[in-house]
Amino acid sequence: MNNWFEVDKEGLARLLERRGKHFAVLELLQNAWDQSVTQVNERLEPIDGRPRAWLQVEDDDPAGFKDLSHAFTLFADSNKKADPGKRGRFNLGEKLVLAICNQATITTTKGTIHFEDSERRASRSRRERGSLFEGIIRVTRAEVVEALSVVKMLAPPRAVQTTVNGEILVHHEPLTSFSETLPTEIAGRDGTLRPTQRKTEVKLYEKRDGEESHLFELGIPIVELDAGEPWHLDVQQKVPLTLDRSNVTPSFLRKLRIGLLNQAYSLLDQTTAKADWIQQASAEKDCSNEAITALLDLKYGPKRVVFDVSDSEANNRAAAEGHVVIYGGSLSSGQWEDVRKAGAACPAGQLFPTARPEFSPDGESCFVPISDWTPAMRVLAGYLKRVGEALIEKQLQVDFFARASGPNKSFGASYSPGRLTLNVASAGAGRYQDFNDADVEEVDALLIHELAHDWAANHLSDDYHHALCLLAARLKKLALENPEIFRIR
Ligand SMILES: Nc1ncnc2c1ncn2[C@@H]1O[C@H](COP(=O)(O)OP(=O)(O)O)[C@@H](O)[C@H]1O
Ligand SMILES: [Mg+2]
Numbered sequence: 001m002n003n004w005f006e007v008d009k010e011g012l013a014r015l016l017e018r019r020g021k022h023f024a025v026l027e028l029l030q031n032a033w034d035q036s037v038t039q040v041n042e043r044l045e046p047i048d049g050r051p052r053a054w055l056q057v058e059d060d061d062p063a064g065f066k067d068l069s070h071a072f073t074l075f076a077d078s079n080k081k082a083d084p085g086k087r088g089r090f091n092l093g094e095k096l097v098l099a100i101c102n103q104a105t106i107t108t109t110k111g112t113i114h115f116e117d118s119e120r121r122a123s124r125s126r127r128e129r130g131s132l133f134e135g136i137i138r139v140t141r142a143e144v145v146e147a148l149s150v151v152k153m154l155a156p157p158r159a160v161q162t163t164v165n166g167e168i169l170v171h172h173e174p175l176t177s178f179s180e181t182l183p184t185e186i187a188g189r190d191g192t193l194r195p196t197q198r199k200t201e202v203k204l205y206e207k208r209d210g211e212e213s214h215l216f217e218l219g220i221p222i223v224e225l226d227a228g229e230p231w232h233l234d235v236q237q238k239v240p241l242t243l244d245r246s247n248v249t250p251s252f253l254r255k256l257r258i259g260l261l262n263q264a265y266s267l268l269d270q271t272t273a274k275a276d277w278i279q280q281a282s283a284e285k286d287c288s289n290e291a292i293t294a295l296l297d298l299k300y301g302p303k304r305v306v307f308d309v310s311d312s313e314a315n316n317r318a319a320a321e322g323h324v325v326i327y328g329g330s331l332s333s334g335q336w337e338d339v340r341k342a343g344a345a346c347p348a349g350q351l352f353p354t355a356r357p358e359f360s361p362d363g364e365s366c367f368v369p370i371s372d373w374t375p376a377m378r379v380l381a382g383y384l385k386r387v388g389e390a391l392i393e394k395q396l397q398v399d400f401f402a403r404a405s406g407p408n409k410s411f412g413a414s415y416s417p418g419r420l421t422l423n424v425a426s427a428g429a430g431r432y433q434d435f436n437d438a439d440v441e442e443v444d445a446l447l448i449h450e451l452a453h454d455w456a457a458n459h460l461s462d463d464y465h466h467a468l469c470l471l472a473a474r475l476k477k478l479a480l481e482n483p484e485i486f487r488i489r
Contacts (some may be wrong), residue, residue, distance in 0.1 A: 007074060013099035013138075015244050021139045022147035023245075024100060026154070027093040028057040028133055030220055033157060034086045035061035037130075040162045042151075044144060051140045052102065060130040064109030071106045071113050072098070072120060081187035084198060084237040087218050089185070092243065097137070104135030153211055155203070155219040155234055174203035175231065176267070180259030183252050184238045200237040202256070204264060207232060215239070215248065215256075223248055228275025233260065257281040265291040273298045283334025289342035292335070296344045300324040304345050311349030316458045318348040368400040368424060379488060384420060384447055386485055391447075391474050392454050400424050413446055415453040422446075437488055448472065 016023055025044055032040040043056040070076050074095050080086035098104055104115045108131035114121045115135075139147070148164070155172045156162040162169045179201050185193045207213060207230070214221035216234035222245060225233065233256065240252055261281040268278070273295055281287060282295055296304060305318045307327045315325050326345055328336075339345055373381070381398040388396040399421045401414075413422045448471045455467035479486065 007095075009099050012096060016096040016100055019244055019246050020146070021100065021137070021143045022150040024055065024097040024137060024139075025147045025151055026220055027097050028055070029151075029154070029162065030087045031094060032057060032059040032061070032131075033160060033162075033219065034080055034088050035059060035131075036063065037061045037160055040160055042162070042164045044147060044165065046139075046141050046144045047136070051138060052136050053139045053144050054134075055097075055101075055137050056132070056134045058130060058132045062109075062129045064127065064129065064131045065106075066110075068106075068108060068110040068113060068122075070094075072115075077191050081191065081193055084184050084186050084200075085218070087220060087238065089187075089193060089238065090243060093245075094133075096244075097133075098135070100139075101135040101137050104133065107132045107134075150221065152208075153214065153221050153232070155205060155216060155232075157219060172205045174234070175206055176264065177201050177203040178259065178263035180256070180263070182235060182237070182255055182259070183240050183249070185240050186238070195240060198237060200235060202259065203234040203236065204260075204267075205232040205234060215253075217241070225253075225277075227253075227257070227277035227280065228272075229257075229260070229277050230272045230275070254280070254284070258284050258286050262286075262288040262291050265294040268294070268298060270298050279332070279335075282338060283332045285334070285337065287338045289338075289344070292338040292342045293344040296326075296339065300326060300345075305348040305351055306339075306345050308348040308350075311347070311354050312457045313354040314348040314352040316460065317352040317354075320460075321352070323348075323351070366402055367421075368402045373400065380422075380443065383486075383488055384422075384443070387444075387475075387478070388420060388447055388451060390478050390482070390485060391471055392451055394418065396420060398422070413450050415450040417454060420447075420450050440486075440488065444475070448475065 025042065029040060029042060037059045040057065040059045042058075043054065045054045046052070047054060065071065066079065067076070070078075070091060071094060074092055076091045078088050078091040080088040098115055101115065103117075106113045107125065107127055109127055109129065112123045112125045114123065151164050151169070154162075154169055156169045158171050179199055181197050181199045182202075183195060184198045184200070185195050186198070187193045203216075205216075211232070213225040213229045214232050215223050215225055216232055217239040218236060219234060221232070222239060222241065235256070239248055241248060257277045258281045261278060272278075278295065282292055301324060303322055304324045304326055305315070307325050308314050319325050325348060331339065368377075377400060381400075384398045385396050388398070395418055397419045399419070401421045401423045402425065413420060415421075448468060451471055452464055452467035455470075456463035458464055
């Protein structure tokens, strides 16, 4: 073997300390679970009066260590690299544990290695089956307590009975699971680990008292999930990890969260649906139609419309009919894309269209041509234009609308800025054709109602109310100053 390198044991120890010493307890369990085992027993017992603990892990893998030198060789080709179903890869974990030991012995089928007083020594004693790690590790009592609480979170493989300090670790029945193609890393023939994508199962576990949500790799917690995920997520293949197993890439988390949302949206409620991870995942283009629809159901309920800039009256009518109006700023642009793609909410104007008298549904003009106006219609139009222009102090065009369609076809008149259209087809509309003096009061009321829309569309708004009052006052003033304007014929 090439002897270029030496390893600074204390420097190596600091790598593990950065992760927290509980990591040592997980590393050895992890190595055992990667073998063909049915029974794994771990003991971690503080040593009285000293910041030390006795750590022991024993398993029953018939083969034991394939190569005993791997117990002390960093970065030797780990035979687990090519197997996505195994956790190990860098041939580093065991050495990190040894680095925080004052002394240790590994006994296996191939022999025994002692680590003691800056020496490494091999001896011939060997086991029939399985391996045993025994060591004294440098940990405080508090670190032992922490390690034992982390161990409780583990999700041991069903086929392996695992005990810690004599207590059997319970198998966690997943709440549910789903399959998803996720980034992983697998070594090819040349032994180089390469990033790749692979379909795998992801199990969801309920958190127990006091636990923070964690990402697990094959039953072992690796990093805390900090975007409000309500469950532990256990990925059933190698998760791409940094060398010290301390972190995963943002792109891995992104894919995992999209998969989670698409597969588990039915488990969400109004509170859990507000979490950051959902804001992120539901803005991705891979968010499914079902998931975004379910999210809007939770957030706004089934009666909802999107605020319609092109039909402001429709927004008011939707609200009056008990619909939640969703404003542009309530969702991110990615989320809006998904809402549109899924048809998860439609603009208010589609559900509550405001009648547009200008055109019929087939796009034809619906105005009564001036040549068809009766003499009474001419008189009426002239009256409304004269009085209307004096009231709003700007030009007013008056038309008649012949055929109405759509949900509000019986409207009496409509107003768009500078344009008043009377609906000849509305109930009792005969009066427009045969307009006479007796109808003037009704016509004045209609005029005030419509002209007030020059200020505001919403009948229930303060602005509209003020406009009505103002127009009434102006009408009186006009009548006193210019009574001639009201003369009908
Ligand atoms: N309990 C065990 N039984 C059999 N072999 C083991 C055991 N623990 C460790 N080994 C061997 O020692 C090697 C080194 O372990 P480790 O340093 O944790 O690296 P890794 O798990 O990344 O391969 C493993 O690849 C494995 O071959
Ligand atoms: Mg390992």
